[in-house]
Amino acid sequence: MKKLPILIGVVVVAVFVLVNSIFIVDERQQALKLQFGQVVGQTEGYREPGLYFKIPLIQTVIFYEDRILPLEGGELEVTPIDDRRLVVDAFARWRITDPVRFRQAVSSEMNALPRLERILNASLREVLGSVTSDTILSDERSELMTRIRDTTRAQSQNLGVQIVDVRLRRVDLPQQNLQATFERMQAERQREAADERARGEEAAQRIRANADRQAIELVSEARRESEVIRGEADGERNRIFATAYGRDEEFFAFYRSLRAYETALQGRNSSIVLTPDSEFFRYFGEGELQRMVEETAPADAAGTEASQAPAEPAPAAAPSGEATPTTPAPAAD
Structure with missing residues (x-):
């Protein structure tokens, strides 16, 4: 019984020595073993997880995190x-x-x-x-x-x-600089917008000038072509007039007078001031229109009779040995 306390003391000391002789490094840690303040054992530290030993009361262990x-x-x-x-x-x-x-x-x-x-x-x-x-x-x-x-x-x-x-x-941005920075950014954006508008206006003016130039060229070309066509038409008209005038001068003059009357008397209340001896209404004079009709009628009648006269039948053949009577030709007018 007297040895029991001694045995218990020995066991306690042994457990104490054993507990202080080992240390465990898990996967989240790394450790340094120190002896009197100097690193001993693994000089780069114990970084692998496991069970390690140390000298109790002489050596100590410092643990550091191995995680991020x-x-x-x-x-x-x-x-x-x-x-x-x-x-x-x-x-x-x-x-x-x-x-x-x-x-x-x-x-x-x-x-x-x-x-x-x-x-x-x-x-x-x-x-x-x-x-x-x-x-x-x-x-x-x-x-x-x-x-x-x-x-x-x-x-x-x-x-x-x-x-x-x-x-x-x-x-x-710093709180105290927000307003100033906002104003500066606003001024920069306004300047950029003004530059863009100026470039757009310049491009628009360039496009308008080009369009105006092309329009002038097209109008000039069309006008030139129209003048050419008008000249050709006037020439053709003059040729037709000349041909008509050469066929019947009096009728051509009468036709031109009718066209002039149509142009001058378009309104219902048109008034024309002329001298008594004016040639404008000469076909409205007494007997003038009748004279022109009489002059043109014989020629028209002759042409009509020539075209409408029936052909005379051919004379029958005379009996053999008889003479065929001849009709004297009418005298020319």
Whole structure:
């Protein structure tokens, strides 16, 4: 019975030594084994999950995350090369790649966050300050985020970490600059609209001038062709008139007078002032029209009789030996 407390004490000490002689690294962690503040064992850290041993009370173990960790950059005001200030809200993702260097540089994850945030903000100002605000707001943003990630990764390597990704969550104008920026954008759009209208007016004037020139050319060509046709028609008319005049001068003069009467007396109350001896109404004089009819009638009658007179029958053949009587021809008028 006296040995029982001693046995219990030995068991307790053995359990204590055993518990403090092992440590477990799961798949979410990586560890460093320290002895009097110096890294011992696996100098690059215990990164594979499993069960490991250490000397109790002499060696200690520090655990670090092996997962990807978040980094919130917060809102940051940047000034692109066109001096249009922007408020950028960015975030990053990082992980510990060298636990030994990480312990020497920042010791813990909580101490690493402020330094990584400063590096991220410096990279944002450097990259976004080298381009215009339109580039930041355009489809080239993904390329800018890649440049920011590479810059941040290069500057944070001495901390034993790797920047996995950097993203721009939001890009806005500062609140105090919204109105001024809006007015400037409005003025730029109005200037662009005025330029477009001026170019449109210039093009319209050019089109109108070209259309007017083509219209003048077409009208001139049509007028020239009409003059040619009119000249040919006048020539044909004069030829017809000359032919008609040569056939019957008196009737042609009478016909022209009738056309003149038709033109001059178109209205119902037309008045014409003429001298008593005017030749205009000479066919309205007493006996003038009768004279013209009498002069033209014999020629017409002769032509009509010649065309309508029946042909005389041929004389019968005379008996053989008899003479055929001959009819004397009428005397010519």
